[in-house]
Amino acid sequence: MDAKIAQYLETCLDCKACMKGCPMLYAHTDSPKNLLLRFTREKPSSATAFSCASCGLCAHVCPKDIDFGALFQGTKEHYAADQKVLKKYGYGAVMFHQKQSFSKRFSTLKSFTAGAYRHMAFMPGCALSSYSPSLIYTVFDYLRSQLPGIGIIQQCCGTPTRMMGDTAQFHIYRSRLESDLAAMGATTVVTACENCYMSIKNHSPHITIVSLYSLLNEIGVPKTAIDRYRSYDAVALHDPCPTRFESALQEDVRALMHTIGLSFEEFKFNRDKTQCCGSGGMMELSAPHLAKAQMQSRAAQTQCESIVSYCQSCAESMSKGGKNGLHLLDFIFMPHRLKRQAKQGVLKKWYNRYRSRRMIERL
Ligand code: SF4
Ligand code: SF4
Structure with a gap:
């Protein structure tokens, strides 16, 4: 890992592209290059590593393939040898x-x-x-x-x-x-x-x-769902970050929305550039303040009141972020209860x- 960090430090342009949309880097630095420099001298702290959502965005947008997510995952694995440290971040x-x-x-x-x-x-x-x-x-x-x-x-x-x-x-x-x-x-x-x-x-x-x-x-979907939502208000579609590179899956979701007649708006940062909803990497337990901020920030990126996703954790996060988070499966299979997910x-x-x-x- 040390050789890797040295290589990262050498190549980092300090362009900060990795910080845009990341739920946690801005909370730990205003310069990724300085952060890498610090990591050449000392291991990333557990507080830094356990605030990473493992969303994979930083590595994807970095022009130099620098992967903070992998670095922090390796650090978490290092700290995992000590249950006391893990418990500090909600492992219990x-x-x-x-x-x-x-x-x-x-x-x-x-x-x-x-x-x-x-x-x-x-x-x-x-x-x-x-x-x-x-x-x-x-x-x-x-x-x-x-x-x-x-x-x-x-x-x-x-x-x-x-x-x-x-x-x-x-x-x-x-x-x-x-x-x-x-x-x-x-x-x-x-x-x-x-x-x-x-x-x-x-x-x-x-x-x-x-x-x-x-x-x-x-x-095919049940016949009762086909074209059912032609007069429904437009929603925003949030892509979950674990499947950011599954473009065929993302296309299939959009095709389903067309089949049921549901108009939708895309987030500016969608598909492979989608941002974490705030629940990735167990952040709600390990860094709850950053998780909440990310939920609010992501939910505020659309004018639409309702945000549909195809991940239940994402739908819940969008509700926690202040919008009406809904699951695509409810549109297809449970149309009678579409107004709002009950808080549970x-x-x-x-x-x-x-x-x-x-x-x-x-x-
Ligand atoms: S995007 Fe890559 S090159 Fe740019 S600051 Fe982040 S780590 Fe450095
Ligand atoms: S994996 Fe996601 S949360 Fe972790 S550093 Fe990269 S962009 Fe930030």
């Missing part, structure tokens, strides 16, 4: 979340013995299960009608643990997910979550990963996940 809450997410109370799977699509499993992801068991039920019911035999798995991909730098524990969770998928006979995962998508794509390459949004674009506390979210698990087991 992450550990609780992860333990519960993999527990029998909140995780489950269901496979079926007949149907041509038994090799597929729908994985809604933690945020969507916490948000709405009825949405998951409705989406899965539709998938089953189109893809007989598809199974379902309610489990976490382990990203929160990886984001905190605890890679050893992350690989334990990743293996657990892989074994459960193997037990179901699932070789293809269909996911609604952008973190699950990237985690499986990058860390379990033997599994085929498919975005639910691409799949819906291919198989932590207990209600866990209860939703419990209900979602029960619902899956009753299938």
